[in-house]
Every structure is written in structure tokens, then in C-alpha cells.
Amino acid sequence: xxxxxxxxxxxxxxxxxxxxxxxxxxxxxxxxxxxxxxxxxxxxxxxxxxxxxxxxxxxxxxxxxxxxxxxxxxxxxxxxxxxxxxxxxxxxxxxxxxxxxxxxxxxxxxxxxxxxxxxxxxxxxxxxxxxxxxxxxxxxxxxxxxxxxxxxxxxxxxxxxxxxxxxxxxxxxxxxxxxxxxxxxxxxxxxxxxxxxxxxxxxxxxxxxxxxxxxxxxxxxxxxxxxxxxxxxxxxxxxxxxxxxxxxxxxxxxxxxxxxxxxxxxxxxxxxxxxxxxxxxxxxxxxxxxxxxxxxxxxxxxxxxxxxxxxxxxxxxxxxxxxxxxxxxxxxxxxxxxxxxxx
Amino acid sequence: xxxxxxxxxxxxxxxxxxxxxxxxxxxxxxxxxxxxxxxxxxxxxxxxxxxxxxxxxxxxxxxxxxxxxxxxxxxxxxxxxxxxxxxxxxxxxxxxxxxxxxxxxxxxxxxxxxxxxxxxxxxxxxxxxxxxxxxxxxxxxxxxxxxxxxxxxxxxxxxxxxxxxxxxxxxxxxxxxxxxxxxxxxxxxxxxxxxxxxxxxxxxxxxxxxxxxxxxxxxxxxxxxxxxxxxxxxxxxxxxxxxxxxxxxxxxxxxxxxxxxxxxxxxxxxxxxxxxxxxxxxxxxxx
Amino acid sequence: xxxxxxxxxxxxxxxxxxxxxxxxxxxxxxxxxxxxxxxxxxxxxxxxxxxxxxxxxxxxxxxxxxxxxxxxxxxxxxxxxxxxxxxxxxxxxxxxxxxxxxxxxxxxxxxxxxxxxxxxxxxxxxxxxxxxxxxxxxxxxxxxxxxxxxxxxxxxxxxxxxxxxxxxxxxxxxxxxxxxxxxxxxxxxxxxxxxxxxxxxxxxxxxxxxxxxxxxxxxxxxxxxxxxxxxxxxxxxxxxxxxxxxxxx
Numbered sequence: 001x002x003x004x005x006x007x008x009x010x011x012x013x014x015x016x017x018x019x020x021x022x023x024x025x026x027x028x029x030x031x032x033x034x035x036x037x038x039x040x041x042x043x044x045x046x047x048x049x050x051x052x053x054x055x056x057x058x059x060x061x062x063x064x065x066x067x068x069x070x071x072x073x074x075x076x077x078x079x080x081x082x083x084x085x086x087x088x089x090x091x092x093x094x095x096x097x098x099x100x101x102x103x104x105x106x107x108x109x110x111x112x113x114x115x116x117x118x119x120x121x122x123x124x125x126x127x128x129x130x131x132x133x134x135x136x137x138x139x140x141x142x143x144x145x146x147x148x149x150x151x152x153x154x155x156x157x158x159x160x161x162x163x164x165x166x167x168x169x170x171x172x173x174x175x176x177x178x179x180x181x182x183x184x185x186x187x188x189x190x191x192x193x194x195x196x197x198x199x200x201x202x203x204x205x206x207x208x209x210x211x212x213x214x215x216x217x218x219x220x221x222x223x224x225x226x227x228x229x230x231x232x233x234x235x236x237x238x239x240x241x242x243x244x245x246x247x248x249x250x251x252x253x254x255x256x257x258x259x260x261x262x263x264x265x266x267x268x269x270x271x272x273x274x275x276x277x278x279x280x281x282x283x284x285x286x287x288x289x290x291x292x293x294x295x296x297x298x299x300x301x302x303x304x305x306x307x308x309x310x311x312x313x314x315x316x317x318x319x320x321x322x323x324x325x326x327x328x329x330x331x332x333x334x335x336x337x338x339x340x341x342x343x
Numbered sequence: 344x345x346x347x348x349x350x351x352x353x354x355x356x357x358x359x360x361x362x363x364x365x366x367x368x369x370x371x372x373x374x375x376x377x378x379x380x381x382x383x384x385x386x387x388x389x390x391x392x393x394x395x396x397x398x399x400x401x402x403x404x405x406x407x408x409x410x411x412x413x414x415x416x417x418x419x420x421x422x423x424x425x426x427x428x429x430x431x432x433x434x435x436x437x438x439x440x441x442x443x444x445x446x447x448x449x450x451x452x453x454x455x456x457x458x459x460x461x462x463x464x465x466x467x468x469x470x471x472x473x474x475x476x477x478x479x480x481x482x483x484x485x486x487x488x489x490x491x492x493x494x495x496x497x498x499x500x501x502x503x504x505x506x507x508x509x510x511x512x513x514x515x516x517x518x519x520x521x522x523x524x525x526x527x528x529x530x531x532x533x534x535x536x537x538x539x540x541x542x543x544x545x546x547x548x549x550x551x552x553x554x555x556x557x558x559x560x561x562x563x564x565x566x567x568x569x570x571x572x573x574x575x576x577x578x579x580x581x582x583x584x585x586x587x588x589x590x591x592x593x594x595x596x597x598x599x600x601x602x603x604x605x606x607x608x609x610x611x612x613x614x615x616x617x618x619x620x621x622x623x624x625x626x627x628x629x630x
Numbered sequence: 631x632x633x634x635x636x637x638x639x640x641x642x643x644x645x646x647x648x649x650x651x652x653x654x655x656x657x658x659x660x661x662x663x664x665x666x667x668x669x670x671x672x673x674x675x676x677x678x679x680x681x682x683x684x685x686x687x688x689x690x691x692x693x694x695x696x697x698x699x700x701x702x703x704x705x706x707x708x709x710x711x712x713x714x715x716x717x718x719x720x721x722x723x724x725x726x727x728x729x730x731x732x733x734x735x736x737x738x739x740x741x742x743x744x745x746x747x748x749x750x751x752x753x754x755x756x757x758x759x760x761x762x763x764x765x766x767x768x769x770x771x772x773x774x775x776x777x778x779x780x781x782x783x784x785x786x787x788x789x790x791x792x793x794x795x796x797x798x799x800x801x802x803x804x805x806x807x808x809x810x811x812x813x814x815x816x817x818x819x820x821x822x823x824x825x826x827x828x829x830x831x832x833x834x835x836x837x838x839x840x841x842x843x844x845x846x847x848x849x850x851x852x853x854x855x856x857x858x859x860x861x862x863x864x865x866x867x868x869x870x871x872x873x874x875x876x877x878x879x
Contacts, residue, residue, distance in 0.1 A: 030802070030804060031804045031809065032804070032808075032809075033804045033808065035802050053799070053802045053803075053804065054799070054800075054802045063800040063801075064800075067362075067364040068364055068365060068366075068407075070407040070408070072407075073368065073407065073448055073450075075365070075366075075407060075450075076365075077360070077362040077364065077365045079360045079362055103600070104600065106599070107598070107599050107613055108363050108598035108599060108600070108613070109361065109363070110363055110598070110600055111360040111361060111362055111363075112362065112363075112364065115358075115360050218627050219627070229847075230844065230846075230847035230850060230851075231844065231847070232793065232795070232816035232817060232843075232844050232847060232848075233793075233840075233842065233844070234792075234793045234795035234796065234815075234816045235792060235793070235795065235796045235799075236795045236796070236799050236816075239795075239796060239799035239800060240799055245600065245602070246601055246602030246603070247595070247596070247600070247601050247602075248595060248601070248603075249410065249411060249595045249596065249601070250410065250788060251405075251407060251408050251409060251410045251411075252408070252776060252779065253408050253779045253783065255658060255661040255662060255775070255779075256661065256664075257665050257779060257782060257783070260407065260408050262364070262405075262407065262410075262411075264596075264601075265800075266800055267601070267602070267603075268792070268796060269602060269605075271791075271792040271793075271796065272791060272792070272840065272841060272842055273791050273792065274603065275592075275603065277591070277592070278433040278434040279433060280380060280431055280432060280433035281380075285566075287592065287606070287628055288628065291842075291844070293628075300607070301605075304608075305605075305607060305608040306608070308608070323808070324799065324805065326795075326805070326807050326813075326816055326851050326855060327816075327847050327850070327851055328855075408783055408785070409783070409785055434786070435780075435785045435786045435788075438784075438785075438786070439783075439784065439785060442784075
């Protein structure tokens, strides 16, 4: 790992030169919110963003992704990665990307995701503004961010750029970088540690005890029914989650009615039809029929089911679900802290 | 690079990517209307290669434009280079596939998932309990045992159907009835004028024969059946770790990604569809 | 594939859904015409045919007197599709089901004229068996084309039973509630690609509810986060879902 330092006044030129020669995706304002989008002008890059509406996984796993194109009985796959730089990813999203990397790679490698992922250089950046529902200071703290190619921290007089991989190293040539020093590194460390303490929300217990207690609360019907009382089963909490990766697959014909596409779409286990199967003659069976069943499934999935695979909870504390839930019942800290207080 | 799952790869920008979503073409050699709503297909890969699979594994079967569905293999790998599936018309994909005939193509991915653990079944007494369409995936094991009969001890088979018109695999049934290789017992929930056999739920067949407590039992059928069958097996003293169940769930991808078939921390499509009952009996939402 | 014979009929409606179809664009519309033959379409032609593969019925069923015509369409059609909100759910017309003086308010001195007499505004399915619905006010032309495409291939059309929020989030729209506004996307059936919230307009649930709308939570959120009065929150969804609400008459 090499440390580089760039002065504040040179940073704009670095971004300008980068966006001039590479496809750069970074945080950009959308009304008073932020989204990851193509950056074409340096001033569009908003590293002071709190969080984005959708997590950056959409760059590897688009909300709608072509899987197979067909014409009659002839067909082709649609893997077609494009080199790009994902710039300004907060550490919690880096953690989440590392999780989806693992999940798309385990058992059956899904190159529809992995090819896009490998074609991407990830430049992480420090959190300059803490979002109002964040709890990344207290969730899964044993899981460290990894998988990114570089880490950028805004210091008092400039930016520290830690090049972690060769892909990260390759971007240094686009800016007027000097060698970073130990004191830069120390300043960055303090800044990155300080932000963890600024989260407005927090889990009051550790990963293991949460996993055990939540898992044991599976049969506490009343708890889940109360928690899901105002649930719309709208799936917003799923769609904005950086570690959710469920999808539906649908086929459609083009206007010529012979050619068409098989595509996958982000799906949501909170929606009514997610686990519904047809039995024939119009009859159906739903393995998670009530909204409370589905609400529970999500919390289980975040707090316990995947822990063994991921080494921690499948939640990074971004708080997106808490903001996206209009009924304001999705907040994992509220649900989990409440369960932990049950006797 | 090619993968076993699909044997398909694609070349983009000079790099090869295996693509778990690319299917293989399979030709229909034979299509029989098994019941009013179920169609029995005998298939062969379009490249005529023999497909490697284990009894109990599943395929994702599709038609372009209509979509994909998970289907259990209904024949044993010990048979020729063909394989069977049975499809019940329940939704848009099954309805479209069930209009196909001999010579038509469908598209498959797989084999997928975890089938029957043959090493744990060999040299054991075996009882297969199949209710309704549950006979289809278990037929892959039944055929296997019949083809390699000497590798197994006593083999019993219980088969229950709603009524005689719902019985499938008539040639097989005829063979099994007359065979000394299998103790075959069948029942229908509701008889008709011509039915001379047992009438009653599948558990009534337990009175017809002696099942040894050390028997390995395979159950596949409607969810409601499991509870009652397990009760009978408990009476006999069959250990729960010797009971295997073949589950059905909504699946989309078949490769452990899409989340639709997830029950607790298990994905039916990769960890199953065959599970040891001991592994899932305490898993909520499993049965 | 031989061309499917398609017919359009209208009942109580503004016929805007038929107009919306003609907005589909010449090239795309003409390509569609390679696969369908429109045999009855008041907005564009006047021929009549005896049999149809697909009958699209626009407008709500508001008079017992219309039943015969609907039954006649049903008899002549392979597939009957309720086309647009009025036909699918009763749509905005169903607002009158909760009113007594609407006729005077709308038609004033003419309100007693016999041709204006009507009963409750109901979906077409209240009179005849309807196979599928193209929801929305107006219906979504892209969804219409997809449904036609599926029917041409004998596939049951895929119509979402998840709410507009899903599409809105996938499109990364700023939530109306995050802009100090209100919205009903949480209970509204998706399929429109969340067009209105995408343009900064609250969802009015013109496609009706999902199968299991949480009406009490909607009221609560409309009041607490959408700043509507209790009465408005209670009645808010009625504009397009009068026949779907738990208090429907």
C-alpha cells in the first residue's frame, strides 16, 4: 500500500483529468438527495454526500439486467462488462460490496455480476456528512471494509489517497500527487474513527448476541406482528439495501414478437408474491403469507441467516432502509434493540 | 472456460465468461399426457451427449419468452442418454411447455442441487413414500434402485394418488405391481367404479407391510402428507436422521442467488431439494 | 402466427385510454399492427366484426342497460380485457358511489335528463367475466403492448402485484415523503414505472391497490408524514379506488 497526498487546490484538476479519460461513477446531487451517477464535470462530484438513495451495487447488478437475448430458439448471454471507476464509496458500502461479491461468487459463480465487478476500480472515500439514520458505528464492527482499490480521506489541507491495489495505484498519474506521510495517515485515521462515533443511531449489543437472540425470537409471533403492523409490504427496505440481492427473472418479447430478452429485476422478499407458488387451477401457496412473516424473514436475513457465510451480519448500518420506510418501522436498530430487551 | 452447470461460456472482449444463466437445448423424444394436467417428457440434449446427474437433482426448464421453472428429474442416470421430466400445468411456463410435442425443443439448465445421498442409501432397507406428483422426482431413485437392485436391501414403495385418473407412469406401475424387486403398495384417496385397490390416505399403507426400524425412508408429496407420514414412522421407530424429504419451493435462478426458495439459512435449490429430515425438522417455514 | 383480431369498446369513460394508445408512436404502433388486426375501434374506424380474439373494454359499467352489450362482447371474444382504470376498477367514476348530489353538481339543470341516468360505477367484471386488466388512468401504453405480446403467445400476462414504491426506488426517485409531500405509492399497484413520483407528483393510485393494501397504515402515514387532515387522509385514496377500499359501497 502506498500513501499519496494531494493539496486541496489540486484536487479539482485530478478529478477533471480522471473524468476526462475514464468513465467515472460517483455521488451526485439529485434534488436534496444523492445518487451514484456518471460524473462528467468535477463540480458534480459531491464527496460531502451523506448517503445515496440506492447503494452502488447497481453498477455491477443493475436494477434491470439482461441475462439472455433470444431470437426464436437461438440465444446468447449478455455479459458485457465496461471498465469504470466507482469513486467516493463510503466504507459501509465497501463492506456491502464485499458481501455481494462473496454471495455472487460462492457455489455458482455469477459472471453477470462478477464481470462488471472486476471491470470496476473502487475508490472509497471518508464520510464527510453523517446521514440522519446511520448506525454504521455499531453494527458488525468486526467486519472490516475490503475489496476496494484505494481509499481517499479529506484532510485539513488536502486529501490522502491510499492506493491499495494496482488498479488503485494506476489512478495516481491523473493528479499532482506527492508522497503521503505518516502524519497524513494519522490525521486520516482520526477522521475515519471519529465519524463512527457520530452516528445518530446505534445497536446496543454485539453481533453474536444479536444473532442468537433474534434467531431465538423466531416463534414470538406477537413481536413480529406488532413490528409489522404498519408494514405496507412495499419492499422499499429491500430495494435500497446494499446487501439485498434477491431478484426475479422475467421473459419478454420485442415488438417483432420473435426476439426478446430474459432479464432479472431487483425483487423484494417483503412483497406479497415473493414466496408464492402456483399449485394449478388458480390455487396458490405462500410460504410467507403474512406481512409479519416477511418482515421477520428480512430481519433474520440481516441479523442471523447469512452471518456464517459473511463473518458478520448482512447489514452495514447505512440507514437507507430506515429513511426509505414511509411507515418508519424498518429501522434495524429499533427492531433489534427491542428484541434484545425482551425477556 | 466452461462450467459443468451449463457447459456454456461466452466470449466478450477476448475474455471467456461462464454464464450460469445460459441454458442448453434439449429435444423432446417422447411426450405423453400422463394425466389431465401433467405431461411426461423424455428428452435428450440437442448435442446428444449424456447428461451427468444424480437422482433427486433438479433442472431449470424454460421456453424463451415464457420463462423458466424448476423441475425434478424423473428418471435415473442409469438409463440411456435420455432423461425424463413431468410437468404439471400450473402457470405460464408450464402451460407453454405442456403444449410441446415430439421433435420440439425446450431449454434446460442443470442438473442442480443436492439429490439423494446414494452412499447413505446403499446396502440399506429402503422405503419410498410418494404422494401425487411426488412420484416424479422419486422415480429417479426408484429406477436407480431397480437398475442396481443388488446394491440395496429390502425395497418398499408406497404411492398415493387422489383418484385413479391421477395415477402416472402406467407402464411403471404395471411393472412394479408384478415385480419381486419391489414391495409396491398403492392407494387412492377416492376410488372409482373400476378401482379394486386400497382406498384411503397414504398412511393406510403402513398396515399392509412390515417396515424395519432401520429403514431409510424417502418422502415426497404435498406438505400436508409429511406430518402424518412422520407420525407413522415415529411409531415404527425410524430415526429422523434416516428420513429424507424432497422439498418444493418457488425458485427463479436455481443457483442459490435469487432468494426465492430460501428457508432460514438454506437454499432449496442448492442445499436441497433433498434434505435429511433431521436437518430441517426444526427449521421454521420448511414444512 | 396469424394476426389476432382485436376490438376496442367503450363504456362510461373519457376514451382517453384509446387516445393514449395512438400516442404510442407511428413506428412502434405499425410494428404491432403486423401482429394484430384491429376490427373495431371507434376512435379510429367504424367497421364491425363478428368474432374477436381479444376484446378491450374501456370505461366502467354504470347502467344495467349496458349489461346486454357487454354480454354480447363476451360471447364474441376469446379474451376480454378491462382496459384502463374505469373498466378495471370503476376508476374515478366510482367516486360518485359515495355521493348523492353529484348529478346536480355536474349537470345542473340537465341533471334529470333520461340519457344521463346511471347507477353505481362498477368495474366491467361486475357484469361479465373479465380475463385480465390493463390498469391505470390512462393505461400505460408500454404495459398494454407487453400484455398484448403475452396474449399473442398464449402466455398469461405478467401484471405486478407489488406497489409503486418498488419501481420508484428502482428508478432512484426522491421519495415524495422526503420532499415534505405525500404519496400513495405504498399501496398502489405498480406497472407504470412510477412515472408520477418520477416527475415529482404524488402517486394517486390510479392503477388501484395491490392485492393486500394496508389501508390503516396509509391513513396513518398520510397524516403523520404527509400532513393531511384526518378526514383527507381517510378519503385520500378514494379518487381511484372507491370500489377497492374496505369501505366500498
